[in-house]
Amino acid sequence: MKWPVVPLGEIVDFYSGGTPSKANSDYWSGSVPWFSAKDMKRDVLVDSADHIADDVFTSTSIKRLPRGTVAMVVRGMILAHTIPISILDAECAINQDLKALIPRRDVVPAFLAAMLRAQHGEILSQVSTAAHGTRKLDSRVLENLKVPLPPLSEQRRIASILDHADALRAKRRQAIVYLDELSKSIFHHMFSMFEWQTRLDSIIAAGPTNGLYRPASDYGAGVPILRIDGFGSGAVLSDSYQWKRLRANEGEIEQYALAPGDLVVNRVNALSHLGKSALISDISEPSVYESNMMRIRIDTNRANGDFVLAWLQTRRAKQQILRKAKKAINQASINQADVKSLVLPLPPLELQCRFAERVEAVRVERAASERFSASADDLFYSLQSRAFRGEL
Template sequence: MSKWPLVAISDVADIERDSIQASEIKTGTLYVGLENIVSGGNFLDVREVDHGELASSKFRFTSSHLLYGKLRPYLAKIARPTFSGVCSTDILPVLPGAKLSRDYLSHYLRQKELVDLANARASGANLPRLSPKALASFEIPLPPLTEQRRIAAILDQAEILRTQRRAVISQLDNLEQAVFEDMFGEPEANPKQWPRLALAELAIEGFQNGLYKHASEYGGGTPILRIDAFYDGVVTRLIELKRVRLTAAEITTFGLHANDIVINRVNSIEYLGKSALIPSLSEPVVFESNMMRFTVNQKIALPVYITAFLQSGYIRRQIGTAAKQAVNQASINQRDVSAFQINVPPLSEQRVFARAIQSVQQLKAIHRTALARLDELFASLQYRAFRGELALTSFGRPSGLDALHVLDAVVGLEALIYVAKRMPAGRHHHYKSLKALYFADKRHLEQHGRLIYGETHSALPHGPVPQAAYDATRVLNGERLISDFDDEALRAGLRRAKDDQQDKLVALRDADFIKLGQAERESLEWAIRYCADMSFEQVKAASHDEAYDRTQPNKPIPVAYLVDMLPAEARERHRVS
């Protein structure tokens, strides 16, 4: 329960249905339809319309309104325009009053709890709509306006991190698809004239629907794969699977095996048919009833190739044609899936493809797992924020963002260049440069109450490692495809010289002192002086501090552990207990 008073939205905002006739809409007016708002709040392909182009009346809105999609409210089409225009009458323009922040209202309405409430209050079987009256009746916790703005800023920053991670995943998806089409051609056009077979002709087992168990059977037993555990062909959350109590016969019948393929058969239309290749499993895992499983004949086709083909637009269109629509969801059946048309190149070509995308798939899995953690943390932040539990730490950050670490990648690159340029040459230049960032962050935390650029330090075997900076150096060495830094700027600013005699970061320019402030430079200089003359073992021993020892191997070191090592006067000055 929130510690702040609850008020109806109608008490602090107006739902303004300021109608304008189609004949009054002038050329050059920006128009927003539901199709122009993406779930999550971004706009897509908003454009100016011509006079007479729109056939029906619309609602006016300004950059002060919040746009709320009332049709199918489970889609959470809630957006904050920075422009004025007209919108579909299936969108409600909400104008916050003097006591309500638009940004705060937006985040509040986008919570899963409020989206579910809106969906429950909507009327209409096939086209559910939330009435303006129902929306106006929703209650909202009302803290002081300054607190609303603080909460919105925190959630905006957390959302940026999720958006950045999604962008990386999208780039990897595009890379994988580009490799696929470069080798095999666009699937529907099939320019290389590969044989085309029904999926049923490529399967040696299946198609089998999964297992349904009542909620009372969950809570222990065997892991069960659910549709939220895989995306774009990759299973991302095996260690977080729910467990269900099963008989030995059920485990045998519904048990998954490495190289099985699962495909979702019931979902909203945009996610219907998503599929994944099952990796090696350390224990028995079964699969849920809203998906089906099949196994391909590897004498004809490789599972990794079939999984990649299933992600194509050609398959998406086949799914769209076969889908059976129902309220809020769609479905495909075993006959539909077995009839999918698949291009089948020679196995030798498929093997080349499998080798080419192995590293891409590994990176996708890593980023998907990280995104899932961010999603969970974001939901936790939302829950705590609107209950009045999102307290600031003494460093001006919400405690919930300790685990997120708001990375300033621009400053991070400049810090890495600054250290690389000034660290004395030697066999362990790369190792010392990274350690200097850790020592500098501890110094900066003590002197200024914050990290230099929001780095996450991981407890690796040879001591703490600044993860974003470390990943960047691996990009330079060809061990990774991408980092959290701007990789083009990274390669223009640094290179890595590694052979039997040295492992050195070579700065191709000096750091930008506009981006890297004086206080940050002073902390970095202190760290360089601190470890410059140490041996490898001395640096390692110096970094194996209390924070490192308290952290599980290969896990992020919590900022709280670093704070605990501060001198007493520093903790008191920053009001850290």
């Protein structure tokens, strides 16, 4: 069914936000949600990190927004890659980095938000750069954006279908979170009582060895190279991860080769990410690693790689790393001696291997959950696209 297509400016009222004076503490002593870009992390928001008083609406030009307002981030560096869109499910206010879209009587907020998300790529392409370098989305772009406008009953039907599909996505994502927590719980249950301490260098067969540095011009083709932005801490890496490629000679490939069972530990990063680590699993071609991480080969007669990787994610391990860190402006570092001197509990190898078997079972289940999650995402985006075209 083909529906009327109208400019967004004809079906919503636009309002810009603002920030009450920080010098007036009374403005910040209330309970009214005051949303900013840092809050825009969910499709529906009911509360914010910051709150303001009712007096703000009578003493300043800041407007109280009704429940059901659709908000978009229209200024900030996040617009370099995404346009956060949320429904504000409470009477509230917004700051100047957001734009409020108040639907008129013939528009359902959930339908409007879905139609905006369906045009995410188109909207993102209209983002410009302000004189001081930040990104911005001009109001005229939004006012002229074309959106379909079916009857109210159809809007509600479509919004309900998309809401159910999105709920399925959320359940799939939550299942992955539960499985990640399960691995941590297994480690804690099996090893929290072990008190004896061992230096990490006593279970290292080779390394730590810093990785390969090459200029950006050498990237793009060649052998796979593991970069620090290619994994999250605690990951087990295989061919399925997003490896970059680098031109390297045979000597470099041999010197900086990664092998199954190797651990990599980040040595230079922001303090919050310092020590990020991963375990190399199955890789089908010679691969290397970059200079801001170290490679460690574990003595498999004394320790299991899965056990050591899990220990590196614990609070005690991270506390040791932070104590040893050399801090500089915007980053921190650890060296090979720091890593070798880390102290960990070392239970019997048989128990470590039993832990590895359990974690592998969780890993298999997690991979299945990721596939289910990807399928749920595909279904949602397909439904969203069909709804925008009037085919749902």
